[in-house]
Amino acid sequence: MRQWIEKQRYIIDFTISSLLRRKVKNFGLLALYTLIVFMLASTMFFTYSIKKEASLILKDTPEIIVQKIVAGRHDLFPVSYIDTLKKIRGVAAVESRLWGYYYDGLVSANYTLLVPPANGDTSGKSRPSAKTTVVVSESGGQQADKSKPLFELGGAVLEPGTLITGNGIARLRDIGKDDYMPFRAFDGSVLNLRIAGALSSQSELVSSDLLLITAEDFRKLFGIDNRYVTDVTVAVNNPSEVEMVASKIRKALPEARPISRVEILRTYDSIFNWRGGMMIVIFSAAVLAFVIFAWDKASGLSAGERREIGILKAVGWETSDVIQMKFWEGAVVSLTAFFTGVILAYVHVFFTGSIVFEPALKGWSSLYPNFELTPFVNLEQLTTLFFLTVVPYTVATIVPIWRAATIDPDSAMRFTGE
Amino acid sequence: MIELMNVKKVFNAGNPSEFPALNSVNLTIEENRVTVLKGPSGSGKTTLLSIVACMSRPSAGRVKLKGREITSLPERFLTDIRRKTFGFIFQQPNLIKGISVLDNVMLPAYPLGEQRLHLKVKAMKGLAELNIANKAASKVEWLSGGEAQRASIVRALINDPHIIIADEPTAHLDTKLSYRFMEIIEKFKAEGKTVIITSHDPLVFESSMVDRVVNLRDGRIEDKPA
Numbered sequence: 001m002r003q004w005i006e007k008q009r010y011i012i013d014f015t016i017s018s019l020l021r022r023k024v025k026n027f028g029l030l031a032l033y034t035l036i037v038f039m040l041a042s043t044m045f046f047t048y049s050i051k052k053e054a055s056l057i058l059k060d061t062p063e064i065i066v067q068k069i070v071a072g073r074h075d076l077f078p079v080s081y082i083d084t085l086k087k088i089r090g091v092a093a094v095e096s097r098l099w100g101y102y103y104d105g106l107v108s109a110n111y112t113l114l115v116p117p118a119n120g121d122t123s124g125k126s127r128p129s130a131k132t133t134v135v136v137s138e139s140g141g142q143q144a145d146k147s148k149p150l151f152e153l154g155g156a157v158l159e160p161g162t163l164i165t166g167n168g169i170a171r172l173r174d175i176g177k178d179d180y181m182p183f184r185a186f187d188g189s190v191l192n193l194r195i196a197g198a199l200s201s202q203s204e205l206v207s208s209d210l211l212l213i214t215a216e217d218f219r220k221l222f223g224i225d226n227r228y229v230t231d232v233t234v235a236v237n238n239p240s241e242v243e244m245v246a247s248k249i250r251k252a253l254p255e256a257r258p259i260s261r262v263e264i265l266r267t268y269d270s271i272f273n274w275r276g277g278m279m280i281v282i283f284s285a286a287v288l289a290f291v292i293f294a295w296d297k298a299s300g301l302s303a304g305e306r307r308e309i310g311i312l313k314a315v316g317w318e319t320s321d322v323i324q325m326k327f328w329e330g331a332v333v334s335l336t337a338f339f340t341g342v343i344l345a346y347v348h349v350f351f352t353g354s355i356v357f358e359p360a361l362k363g364w365s366s367l368y369p370n371f372e373l374t375p376f377v378n379l380e381q382l383t384t385l386f387f388l389t390v391v392p393y394t395v396a397t398i399v400p401i402w403r404a405a406t407i408d409p410d411s412a413m414r415f416t417g418e
Numbered sequence: 419m420i421e422l423m424n425v426k427k428v429f430n431a432g433n434p435s436e437f438p439a440l441n442s443v444n445l446t447i448e449e450n451r452v453t454v455l456k457g458p459s460g461s462g463k464t465t466l467l468s469i470v471a472c473m474s475r476p477s478a479g480r481v482k483l484k485g486r487e488i489t490s491l492p493e494r495f496l497t498d499i500r501r502k503t504f505g506f507i508f509q510q511p512n513l514i515k516g517i518s519v520l521d522n523v524m525l526p527a528y529p530l531g532e533q534r535l536h537l538k539v540k541a542m543k544g545l546a547e548l549n550i551a552n553k554a555a556s557k558v559e560w561l562s563g564g565e566a567q568r569a570s571i572v573r574a575l576i577n578d579p580h581i582i583i584a585d586e587p588t589a590h591l592d593t594k595l596s597y598r599f600m601e602i603i604e605k606f607k608a609e610g611k612t613v614i615i616t617s618h619d620p621l622v623f624e625s626s627m628v629d630r631v632v633n634l635r636d637g638r639i640e641d642k643p644a
């Protein structure tokens with residue numbers, strides 16, 4: 001047994017040094033392979049997470065969101081519309097929302113500013129406490145467990161002149177409780193807000209870019225007067241009436257665009273379908289590339305490799321030793337490529353917001369200006385990927401070696417010294 | 419003792435390029451002797467050595483090693499015998515490029531799974547004996563012809579073989595190194611090893627160490643005794 005291990009070690013060492021000997025060729029190969037795994041894994045991570053995320057978001061999405069549209073673009077929503085909405089039959093409640101994005105040039109980061117519902121404009125029924133559950137569907141809504149509040153204020157009280165920061169921002173700006181954070185308001189004046197506390201959250205992603213602010217300050221900052229809110233959510237009495245209520249809203253307020261949960265679902269669906277179609281194209285292209293590449297590998301040994309195998313056999317390596325060497329070669333290359341590819345894909349999808357796919361995902365921006373996915377990784381998928389890449393490649397490296405078995409050791413004696 | 423009985427080797431049998439390299443060779447090689455195979459180029463010396471060393475099979479005839487018939491053994495056993503019994507010094511050094519001299523020398527021992535440190539010491543000792551210990555870490559492509567030849571000699575000896583087979587070992591060596599090589603051969607003999615050498619080099623076949631010279635011509639052994 002010890003001998004066997006020692007032997008494998010020798011063979012692996014020799015394999016690695018063999019790989020390093022043909023640096024250019026093997027690094028090229030490794031790079032290509034890694035790229036393919038990267039594409040496959042990115043696609044997998046992306047589609048899986050987006051689906052997962054979508055299902056989570058949709059669970060919490062209000063039945064209808066109503067936005068005002070001017071020239072096809074999302075505009076501020078007049079508070080006066082709320083009464084009209086409330087009068088529509090089938091509407092159970094209307095709540096207004098105030099939220100937006102603030103670009104902090106100092107650290108080049110986008111914050112999501114949100115007025116917690118209790119502090120929002122009071123047209124809807126008010127929420128009970130400051131320690132409240134906030135559904136941040138518009139900022140990505142990575143809520144994992146509906147029963148727990150998305151974040152807790154930890155006793156901090158939000159009052160005018162203060163704000164509550166997400167931990168990401170606190171870290172980024174290196175600030176904490178009772179520090180002041182300056183904001184440049186719409187009119188160029190500077191608004192200094194005191195940090196009343198930090199958010200604790202089950203999901204860092206939810207809270208990291210989040211700033212909770214009072215309605216008063218929000219309006220001051222963005223120059224939105226009391227007659228407007230960002231948008232409103234509408235709850236209906238009977239879920240089956242959503243479509244009907246939505247069409248009534250469209251009639252009553254021609255400028256308003258009601259977006260029903262079903263519609264969001266449909267948007268997701270169509271996005272999945274054609275984005276998914278693109279993903280499938282990418283995916284199959286990558287698989288195809290892989291097959292060609294594995295085939296190329298499988299279809300031959302170079303003259304140099306044949307010569308080496310001849311020498312190895314002549315000095316006493318068995319065919320099985322040579323096969324083991326090739327097995328390790330395949331394993332080293334494919335495992336390296338697999339892990340590098342998967343890690344890169346993980347970083348790519350979950351930390352860089354899938355920049356490589358960005359052109360294909362542009363359409364998302366209307367729904368999620370700040371597109372960041374929560375890492376959801378499915379072990380089953382990884383296993384599939386593993387069997388789709390590592391195994392065929394390793395096999396492909398071993399296959400031509402059966403032919404090497406036909407290389408007679410005495411062929412080594414006939415090679416003329418180059 | 420190695421016995422060859424009616425050994426024939428035909429290359430490309432059945433093809434227009436069919437070529438009988440060995441014709442009914444009968445030869446007995448005694449243990450602990452130095453035997454030299456001599457003959458013009460193309461007479462089949464290398465072919466004969468490769469059959470003796472279990473590297474290729476004869477087209478006909480039988481080969482016995484210590485009374486054991488080896489011609490019909492499966493490849494695995496042949497490899498095993500080859501690696502444990504024979505040390506082969508090729509006509510060309512046949513080193514593997516890109517790795518160090520030391521790694522090359524240790525190569526035949528890898529499948530045996532010997533302890534690394536032990537193996538390294540043995541390899542370094544072998545290199546030192548042929549005055550190329552200082553080249554241990556060099557890549558083989560930097561070696562001169564003679565150095566490469568010596569490295570290949572060390573490699574042939576790494577598994578401490580009982581029978582040493584050398585195909586034109588002095589072809590790339592100068593006179594001084596050739597004498598040095600013959601000294602090594604003498605040492606083998608003293609250790610009780612069997613040595614088979616092919617050579618055109620009078621320095622080899624006229625050496626006092628040599629017990630027997632076999633003449634080969636056109637794939638046949640010439641009967642006149644050496």
Ligand SMILES: Nc1ncnc2c1ncn2[C@@H]1O[C@H](COP(=O)(O)OP(=O)(O)OP(=O)(O)O)[C@@H](O)[C@H]1O
Binds near residue numbers: 429439457459462464
């Ligand atoms: N694989 C092969 N296919 C066809 N012919 C071969 C093959 N190997 C050897 N031969 C031929 O067999 C003959 C004997 O070759 P061998 O290498 O044994 O000669 P040699 O006595 O070692 O010559 P040298 O002294 O030049 O090394 C040569 O004519 C060679 O061309």
Ligand SMILES: [Mg+2]
Binds near residue numbers: 463
């Ligand atoms: Mg020859």
